[in-house]
Amino acid sequence: MKIGLDIMGGDYAPKATVLGAIDAYKELSPGEKLVLIGDKDIAVAILQENNFSPDHFEFVHTTEVIGMGEHPTKAITQKPDSSISVGFKLLKEGAIQAFSSAGNTGAMLVGSMFSVKTIPGVLRPALTAMAPKLKGGFNILLDVGANADCKPEVLVQFGVLGSLFANSVYGIDNPRVTLMNIGEEEEKGNLLCQASYPLMKETKLFNFTGNVEGRDVFSDLSDVIVCDGFTGNVILKMAESFYVATLKKGFKDEFFDRFNYEQYGGSPILGVNAPVVVGHGISSPTAIKNMVLLSRNMVNSGLVDKIRQAFQ
Template sequence: MKIGLDIMGGDFAPKATVLGAIEAQKALLPGQKIVLFGDKDQALPLISENGIDPEVFEYIHTTEMIGMGEHAAKAVLQKPNSSISLGFQHLKDGHIDAFSSAGNTGAMLVGAMFSVKPVAGVIRPAIATNVPKLKSGFGIMLDVGANADCKPDVLAQFGILGSLYAEHVYNVQNPKVALMNIGEEEEKGNVLTQATFPLLQKTNLNFVGNIEGRDLFNDKADVIVCDGFTGNVMLKLAETFYILTLKKGFKDEFFDRFNYEQYGGSPILGVNAPVLIGHGISSPEAIKNMVLLCRTMIEAEFVDKIKEAFK
């Protein structure tokens, strides 16, 4: 097993990414290896300073990188030797089994769509995220940014992708799937949600109907389906809860679970290989957990589960 990591992506790269890779490697088993994409000359001193044998990693050296503010599609095309572009080329060629980065989200989406491509039958891949639940654990919300505008059949597929992810990666049996709406009644919502509701009813999913924003953190659903615009707004609001509790000096177990670090990264569901996007401010702990989530997705043969469902 080989897990690709872009060490140039993120606000604190390459230090945070390399330190995260070191911690992740400690948790990996024999035969599981991290491949570092980026400036090897910057990575080696950091590795040596921490008393680690550089040979535990593989390296794809490049000094070119895609900045956080660059136009995604142009950057991927114009920088074929960047850490992100090379990562996806190796993923496409089968040299690595997964690829992850805390760098430019748009570039990660473009790279995934044009290298490994969507699974046959998947209309639009989605970005999923974890949402803490008040009692314990967390739910899965998607999409949270890949698709600001959606059609009903796309949302229905998000329900399938999210259900597969909850079941096979997080071992949630028969996950409850709900549609985010402005009311619980079937006829509530805008044209999109009204048209999506009956499509979800016709699937083999454990569809429990509509939920409202106040249900985001309770146990009504394990998988919350929404368009990327709505999901991204809710995600950013949820992230703010954790920041506010820190600023106010408020310590609480529930709000501690809003800390992005423990979830590592957000997967792009529906493409032909595990691809994870980390938070731009990812710490070493977040990078470590992103790499380990890659491992979990590989071990679960998650992409094969999607292919089977959409056959």
């Protein structure tokens, strides 16, 4: 297995990404190889500064970088030798089996759909995030930003994607899938939720257990929480602020420590034909390491094939 890592993506790249690659290498199995995509000369210099042999990695040298604020589609088409563009080219050709980056999220979404493309039958790929539960474990939340506006049938598909992800990658048996709403009752919510609820209730594709409210995000009422990307992104950013607030207040607590994005590595793009993971822009070496390991786990779980089968 070869896992591609964009070493130029992220606010602290390439130092943080290369250091994260070192940490990831130490946890990979002998048959798992990390391919560093970006400026090879800079990467080798960082490795040598840290007394780590470049021979532990494969390198694909690139000369361009897609900035965090660049227009995704324009950047992908106008910068063919960027680390993100080259990474997706390698993924499409099968030279790597997974690709991850803490770079431009939009470019990662566009790159996924232009290169490996959406799995037939999937209407919209989704981004996921983790919300820790008070009693341990976490809820998988999707979508968290790829699709601000959704149709009811798209939310149903998010339930399928989230359920397969929870079961295949995290070993959650018969995951409980819920719909984010403003009330528990079936008839509550906006037009989208009112139309989505009966579709999710009737489907046999996952274990739907009803509505949850915002107060339930950190409870054990569910394993997967489905919502449109606008709502999911608001929840995600609010959850991230909890961790920052506890740090600023000097408050130490095991539960709030689990809000630290570093533990989860990144957000998988579910519904495309290969494992793709997007990291947080401010990813540290620890976050990069966990992003690589999540990519590895997605390959080993056969998740993409399971999604293909579900949507046949």
